[in-house]
Each structure stands twice: as C-alpha cells, then as structure tokens.
Amino acid sequence: MADMVVVRKDGLYCVPGGFYIDPWRPVERAVITHAHGDHARAGHGHYLSAASGVNVLKSRLGQNIRIDGIEYGARIEHNGVAISLHPAGHVLGSSQVRLEHKGEVWVASGDYKVEPDRTCAPFEPVRCDTFITESTFGLPIYRWQPEQSIFDDINAWWRGNAAAGRCSVVFAYSFGKAQRILSGLDAAIGPIVCHGAVEPLNRVYRAAGVNLPPTVLVTDIDKQALRSAIVIAPPSVSGSPWMKRFGDYSDSFASGWMLLRGARRRRGVDRGFVLSDHADWPGLMTAIRATEAPRVIVTHGSIAVMVRWLRQLGLDASGFDTEYGDDEAEAAAAADGADGAEGANTPLEKTDA
Structure with a gap:
C-alpha cells in the first residue's frame, strides 16, 4: 500500500x-x-x-x-x-x-x-x-526535571533578586513558554511585567480558561516597583534599548537548550532554566x-x-x-522589532524547545 x-x-x-x-x-x-x-x-x-x-x-x-x-x-x-x-x-x-x-x-x-x-x-x-x-x-x-522544581528555582531566584532590589528578567518565547512560566510564578513575590509581544497571547490564554497571574506592561509600573518585579520578554530584546529601563537587573533564559553549557555561554545570561x-x-x-x-x-x-x-x-x-525546527527560531525572534519596542508585532518564532 x-x-x-x-x-x-x-x-x-x-x-x-x-x-x-x-x-x-x-x-x-x-x-x-x-x-x-x-x-x-x-x-x-x-x-x-x-x-x-x-x-x-x-x-x-x-x-x-x-x-x-x-x-x-x-x-x-x-x-x-x-x-x-x-x-x-x-x-x-x-x-x-x-x-x-x-x-x-x-x-x-x-x-x-x-x-x-x-x-x-x-x-x-x-x-x-x-x-x-x-x-x-x-x-x-x-532528560528534564519535573516542571515544579524548575518553577521553584525561578521563584527562588526572583525572590533573592527582589530582596536585593534587583529586577529579574526571564527571556522566553512569546507563545507557549512565556505562559507556562507565568502559570508557575508566585505572584506574592512582586509585580509581573510582560513585554508587548507576550501580553496579547496572555489574553488569548486567559480567554481559553487558562489561569495566569495578573500581569502589566512596563509602561504601567513605576520605576521603584520594577526593583522587585519579574519581567517576561522574548529573546530578541536581549541587549536592546528596551532593557535599559530596568537598571540593575539579573537576566535568565528558559529553554531545554540550557542543559548545554555552550548554549548558556552563548546566551550570556546570569541563569539558565532548563524548561522545554x-x-x-x-x-x-x-x-x-x-x-x-x-x-x-x-x-x-x-x-x-x-x-x-x-x-x-x-x-x-x-x-x-x-523545514521544521531549524534556525527559524532565531530569525523570527529577531523580527520582533530591532529596538524591542512595546507593542511590536508578535513574532512567529519557533518554540524554544
């Protein structure tokens, strides 16, 4: 046949x-x-x-x-x-x-x-x-660790940064990974800020009945509150002018690729969370x-x-x-606006994995 x-x-x-x-x-x-x-x-x-x-x-x-x-x-x-x-x-x-x-x-x-x-x-x-x-x-x-252990690590990292008056930034793909991370955050630690490419998808998830904690755009929060906030943003804004508003911040990247030391080094972030x-x-x-x-x-x-x-x-x-799963993730993330402006078009990126 x-x-x-x-x-x-x-x-x-x-x-x-x-x-x-x-x-x-x-x-x-x-x-x-x-x-x-x-x-x-x-x-x-x-x-x-x-x-x-x-x-x-x-x-x-x-x-x-x-x-x-x-x-x-x-x-x-x-x-x-x-x-x-x-x-x-x-x-x-x-x-x-x-x-x-x-x-x-x-x-x-x-x-x-x-x-x-x-x-x-x-x-x-x-x-x-x-x-x-x-x-x-x-x-x-x-081989992945249970997701709750990763959420616990993210919350502990955020809690430590907030206590030190340092903003926490997690780079995560706008569709899927960002919302999964949001679902595991402890909102009692501080404000949760989402980039303009992430927030429209949060609305779609909430409309579908998915329980996500309250989130705000960076334009809706004062500078002092940012010191205890966690920010969820697409990888394309790393190193962009959009990041300057966070002052002294600690950054991280969430992806299955973070299991590899070389990938963590290339990203140049403070922390890598292995979440795929x-x-x-x-x-x-x-x-x-x-x-x-x-x-x-x-x-x-x-x-x-x-x-x-x-x-x-x-x-x-x-x-x-x-043609699935090639370098399109990076190419599409870059299309999220070179200046990382709020409200840029949602990137059609590949999931990080």
Whole structure:
C-alpha cells in the first residue's frame, strides 16, 4: 500500500486526502498542529486546527484567515480520509493529526511533550500503524526535571533578586513558554511585567480558561516597583534599548537548550532554566511505545540517532526531511522589532524547545 503521507516541496502531504499538514509554503488546504511559526505559516487558502488553537492562530496570522476548528477527538472526512485531532501537550491548541483511510491509521505528532502542564491539554497517546514523531531533543542526554522544581528555582531566584532590589528578567518565547512560566510564578513575590509581544497571547490564554497571574506592561509600573518585579520578554530584546529601563537587573533564559553549557555561554545570561515544551529522550520513547506503531518516521531534530535506536528496537524506522525546527527560531525572534519596542508585532518564532 502506498504511503498515506509523503514529503513534497510545500510540506507534508496527505496523498488520498489532497491536503497538507503544517505546510511551509502556501497551499489551498492546511491542517495545522499548532501556531508556532515553523508549523503555521501565512498564506494558506483554508486552515483546520483544534478549536482551542483557533484564536491563537488568528492572533498570529491575522483575524481574517479562513479557519475551522474542531474539538479534540471529533472526526471529519475529506476525500475519504477521516481526520481527527488529539492533544499534543505542547502549547495551547497543539494537536496530533490522526488520519484513517481504508483501514490504515497514521498519526502526525507535530511537536509534543508528555509531561502535563497547566496551560494546555495533556498529551494523549493515539494508536496507529505509522507514527510521525519530532526529535528536537532526540538524544539520551536530554532528560528534564519535573516542571515544579524548575518553577521553584525561578521563584527562588526572583525572590533573592527582589530582596536585593534587583529586577529579574526571564527571556522566553512569546507563545507557549512565556505562559507556562507565568502559570508557575508566585505572584506574592512582586509585580509581573510582560513585554508587548507576550501580553496579547496572555489574553488569548486567559480567554481559553487558562489561569495566569495578573500581569502589566512596563509602561504601567513605576520605576521603584520594577526593583522587585519579574519581567517576561522574548529573546530578541536581549541587549536592546528596551532593557535599559530596568537598571540593575539579573537576566535568565528558559529553554531545554540550557542543559548545554555552550548554549548558556552563548546566551550570556546570569541563569539558565532548563524548561522545554518538547519531550525529552524518555518522553519520546514513552510516546512512541504508547502508539504501538510498528513504523515510525522521525522529523526535525536528531533524526539519524533516533532512527538508528528505533531500528535496534525492531521498529521500521526512517526519517522525513522537513523545514521544521531549524534556525527559524532565531530569525523570527529577531523580527520582533530591532529596538524591542512595546507593542511590536508578535513574532512567529519557533518554540524554544
């Protein structure tokens, strides 16, 4: 039987269905797993996403896009292919795409993590014949600590800075990572300030029922209060004139890449918090096993290592060459306004991981 999903120049293409999944060039019909910039591009004729992701996509791609949202687990049919979306646990509205045609089932995972967090629906294993998995952190060295321990570290760092009269700044991607960090902050420590690229997405999360602490823009807080505040800002503002208003501050970066000393050095921040919205190595293996899929196709990340390992486990494993998860994170973050001005357009950055 021919493959249900193949790679074309425009993206992952469902052959019998005649539509794309997270295409990287404009197409007529696109099923979108989530709203990060490497998976959700502008210019498609029609979008389909999880209902909980519709407003996120509109906030990032424009209110006038043609989009339909379906609830997790609901089925629709297109050209004889049954499509359903299932929680990926990555960010608000993130989905795995289940495709069924003539008794065969494929699942395209998009990006995912298996550890639950407070800001999105938890990952749901979906049994299938072929599983398309990401591999952003597809090396055995990547093993995350429970998120609460990271939140405890962030709050302790913030508390210590506030006691010393020093502002705390966390660089985190505007969509997903910023809101996850917000959900774990102890608002009793001090004010919580969000950059203008973060705050619109906070509103989308709150409208979706996600509980986030009160936040303000930097223009809404006096200079004295900033000395005990924590600031959540996109990485693009690091070293920009926007940062000068915080005076003596301590900065940090939140990302799975902070596990690597070299990444921490390159960022040049005071602290690195290892917090990722992608599955670590044990999480990837857990997810793959839970699908019970005999065939696994690996995309974006450590493809060769994971394919070799999965073959040793007796699975039919191979890779897809895609345009996800490259240097777009940095390129898109830079587009967040060179001067880091409040209210700059929300960057269509890749999640940090």
